[in-house]
Amino acid sequence: MGMTITEKILAAHAGKDRVEPGELINARVDVVLGNDITAPVAIKEFEKIGVPDVFDKEKVVLIPDHFTPNKDIKSAEQAKMLREFAKKHSLTNYFEVGRMGIEHCLLPEQGIVLPGDVVIGADSHTCTYGALGAFSTGVGSTDMAAGMAAGEVWFKVPESIKFVFNGEKLPEWVGGKDLILYAIGDIGVDGALYEAMEFTGPAIRNLSMDGRFTMANMAIEAGGKNGIIAPDQTTVDYVESRAKRPYKIYNSDDDAKYERVIEYDVADIEPQVAFPHLPENTKPISEVGTVEIDQAVIGSCTNGRMEDLRLAAKVLQGHEVHPDVRLVIFPGTQTIYKQAMKEGLFEIFVDAGAAVSTPTCGPCLGGHMGILAKGERAIATTNRNFVGRMGHPESEVYLSNPAVAAASAILGRIAGPEEVE
Amino acid sequence: MEFQGKSWKFGADVDTDAIIPARYLNTSDPAELALHCMEDADPDFPKKVSQGDVIVAEKNFGCGSSREHAPICIKAAGVSCVIAKSFARIFYRNAFNIGLPILESPDAVDGITEGDEVKVDVDNGVIYNVTTGKSFKSTAIPPFMQELIDAGGLINYVRGRMNR
């Protein structure tokens, strides 16, 4: 019996020839990640363990990205804890404001995560790096603390679900965001509970790295333990110039065992919009009806990459944001920020009447930089539309791809880009 | 471990933003977090809940973010145990790691009405509805998780392993 890519990576990191779903293993980790919300708790727990140092100063990564640039005094104290811990343990991978980015955009960009790695992060969207063919999953702060001390962590080997996206060419304005929202709409927010979501098929092979990151990013929104895409030439092209250490490419065997195989034809998939208050409440754009909005947010670890900004600019070029709408745009990292500036995208955004922010999680989690008042409605390229996610518990968040968010900002209601003349 | 308390019922897919909204995450102080426990699911919950009470919820409790602040604030609010039809995986892991007892039992969830007095025997996975006199079994806790509980949580477990 063959193994899936997830099983192979876990087996290799547990020092075993093979592992079976359900088995509990201790696995070596290549990267342990934390941010300004989760790491303070982890640092306190780490200190209770009583070891002098982290297991590897190059493999513990701290990024203050949630409430930074510090939004208030308490946030400043939390960020300070990270800074001091990073200094004390001489961490190589601490990224300060002005040099940082949203963690899940930054780690792949900097070549910190590579194919074949096992990664844990005290942030649920750590599953993003599965796009590189790594096993990567979100954990809590206590797990992070244990990982920082021991360099290993316990896992239950997950069963895998295989998603096959058939069809060579994506319909116009359809991207990775729509594929993953479509799948979540199909299986539900606990449709992949405790399981690995493996994305395959010709449409995935044709998808850019940016689109793949978006898909793996939202595996957690279906309850998945990890999302994963086997590496191919696109992956290798992306990591080659970034990798500073060797990496290993794994593939699922033809006779690997899956709990389920789900097939879609991408020709059936329109741009998707997830209605409040769960990512599974998806509708194709043609069935949205009239939904007026107060704010549009383009960015986050889901859709804050170059391709996303280019798409938004393509729609916004020569247009103005609706007078009743605030459009806030968040590039994922400083490198993306600079590239967008070079390509003239900021000029398009500012001419349209958008606010462009430094990289931060900001409004995505209702932190700062675009909080919603009672009764307000936003369309966002982020990944969660839970009650109160972006502000007041009586506000609403709709999720979409960047082209739809940009078109909606122009028209003042949720709309597809082809509606913008 | 045995607990007894009043039950508070919640629906399906209670997410971590409902358990502890991000607007309060600029602190990790359990007592402060407890003041906002479950606030976006039930604004009065922090005022109503008393020491020993039990949360009873439908499927996929704790979905969403990895914030350990979620089980921490539930524990700090005095809740002794959470019973649900199923748990989201990071929440499940975090609860064990920090020592918040949680039990999966669809039958118990269906057999408990809000306000019922509930007795929970965590070690044997038995949930007893004192108000109705009915008892329910929960899914067995995996042996490794039991080891974590016996060690007093993940940190003690790791400390034991590393100093061996």
Ligand code: SF4
């Ligand atoms: S951008 Fe949003 S989802 Fe991504 S890490 Fe930040 S808060 Fe989490």
